[in-house]
Amino acid sequence: MPITEDFSHHIDAVIDIARSAGQLILDIYEKKEYQAFTKSDETPVTSADIAAHKFITEQLSELTPDIPVLSEEDADISLEKRSQWDRYWLVDPLDGTQEFIARSGDFATIIALVENNKPIMGVVYGPVSGVTYYAYQGKGAWKIPDMSERVAIHSHNHDGQSSPIAIAISRRQDINRITSRMSSAWNYDLVPLGSAALKACLVAEGAVDCYLRLGPTGEWDTAATQCIVEEAGGRILSTQLEPLSYNERDTLENPNFIVLGDEGLPWDEILKIKD
Structure with missing residues (x-):
């Protein structure tokens, strides 16, 4: 099924949601006041994951009421139900929970818009660095270093065996x-x-x-x-x-x-x- 609607006008709002969720996580991180649990799959989850999940889910549902949200922290949805979705938000509220617990600073908030089984929008925000990466299908990829002006980004064309x-x-x-x-x-x-x-x-x-x-x-x-x-x-x-x-x-x-x-x-x- 072809894309039927351009959602790129939502990108700034989604960036704001990711940043606000990231700030919520950062506040918890800096205060060192959180609870950690082990999920049924033996992976860790913290109260920061849950708080960010609730915030992002609420904000996306308000932004686009007709688009469902699938989050890592609420992923128990059958394929029978999911297969009815032409598009949906796919969220990892806190990617790098182990790094959050270990206090390395290497964690991020991730929001994607998936349409017809392919991601057409992506936002990644690193709360500690303040760096945002984002893209929309057909409109390029961009980086915003710590709230400064956005810059286009491009992957590296390697020059062969002459460099590592x-x-x-x-x-x-x-x-x-x-x-x-x-x-x-x-x-x-x-x-x-x-x-x-x-x-x-x-x-x-x-x-x-x-x-x-x-x-x-x-x-x-x-x-x-x-x-x-x-x-x-x-x-x-x-x-x-x-x-x-x-x-x-x-x-x-x-x-x-x-x-x-x-x-x-x-x-x-x-x-x-x-x-």
Whole structure:
């Protein structure tokens, strides 16, 4: 089904919602006054996640009453019901909960608009840095560094084996899972960071060449950044080199994936991508 309505006029309002939610999280973070719990899937959640979830859900429902909201913190919605949605908001109120708890500062608020199983709008806000990344399908990708003027961002076209491949990696992931895939024919620089969304945005702005994610993530972790990365000239693909899809399966869990700045490089040689 083709896109039937341009929602790009909502982008400023969505940025404001993400920033306000981020400020709410930051206030809790700085006061160190929160509760932490373990969810049924053994992942952590805090009272900051819940507060941001409630705020974002309320604000988006007020902004667009006819568009449903799917949040990581309220994701128990059947495919039968979700499959009736032509478009919906997909939200991770606090991406990087472990980093929030560890006080690394590497966490973000993520909001995407998905239409016909593809993200068409994405906003990522880092409360500690104050940096906003956003994109709308067909209108480019942008960065607003700490409330200053927006700048267009573009992924990096790598010049081949003459310079290292810069790879964003998780602070919490076993580094051997990445290094075991490296080729002796290439040089590498590893850039550790917490939030999955912030790592993907590093690719979008050309600061690193790729981000390989091996391990569980949800569709809310990638939807906004997929829009941002693709509008910046990059790609997000599964490790089978297939595009990620949204709202098409019973599970909302992503496959292993890679975020690429320059799709033209021989990535399966560089990182032995395919599982």
